[in-house]
Amino acid sequence: MDIRRVTRSEAVEEAGHLFDAAPQRFADEDCHLLVAYVDGFPAGMVTGVEMPHPGKGTEMFLYELSVDDRFRGRGIGRSLVTALARLARERGCQGLWTATGEDDRPADDEDQAVHTWEFGRP
Template sequence: MDIRRVTRFEAVEAAGHLFDAPPVREAAERFLADEGHHLLIAYVDGVPAGMATGVEMTHPDKGTEMFLYELGVDDRFRRRGIGRALVAALARLARERGCHGHWTATGQDDEPARATYESAGGAPETGQVVYTWEFDQP
C-alpha cells in the first residue's frame, strides 16, 4: 500500500468511486488549492483503495488542530488496515504541520468507523452532540 497526498484534480477524479458522490472539479480544485486542506489517497497495486480528507482548523484560544473530514475505503479493500493507515497518515501530517490534535465525528451506530478510529488510537468523547445546519443551494 502506498499513501500519497493528492494535489491535482485528475487524481481526485480517478479516485471518484471513494467519495459519496462524483467529485466536482470546481469544488475539488478549491479544496486542493487551500494549503490547510489535505487529501490522502491509499493505492494498492496502483488502484485507489481508500481516501481521507483533513482540514486544519485554527481557533484563537486553542491553536490549530486537524479535522478528519471524511474517510472512505473501497468495499473490495476493506478489513485490510487501509482506513487505520489513512487515519495514522493524517495524524502524522497533522503533527508535521504543528497541529496540537486531530479529531472527527461519526454516527454512534457506525461500528466500522468507530472500530477504525479506535484501532488508530482515537478515543470517543462522551457527552458530545453534533449539530448541523443545511442551506439551500444557490
C-alpha cells in the same frame, strides 16, 4: 499499500469512486486529501481540514474517510487515519478530531461520538 497526499486534479478524479459525489479540485493548502493505493489502484481516502482556534491552536478535522468495499478489512482506514495524524503533526497541529455516529453509523444520525487525538504543545 502506498499512501500519498494528492493535489493534482487528475489524481483526485482517479479516486472519484471513493467520494459520495463527484470530487472537486482542492484549492486551499489547509485542506488535505490522502489516497491509499493498492497495486496502483485508489483503494481508500481520507480528507482533513486544518482549523485554527484562538485558545487551542490549530487542530486537524478528519472530514471524511472512505475505503472501497473490495479493500475493507485490510487496515487501510486505520493506516489513512495514522497518515493524516502524522501530516497534522508535521504541520504543527495540536490534535486531530472527528465526529461519527455510534457504532460507526453516519454522523448525521441521532447519536454521535467525537473522537480526539491530542498531540500536546511543542
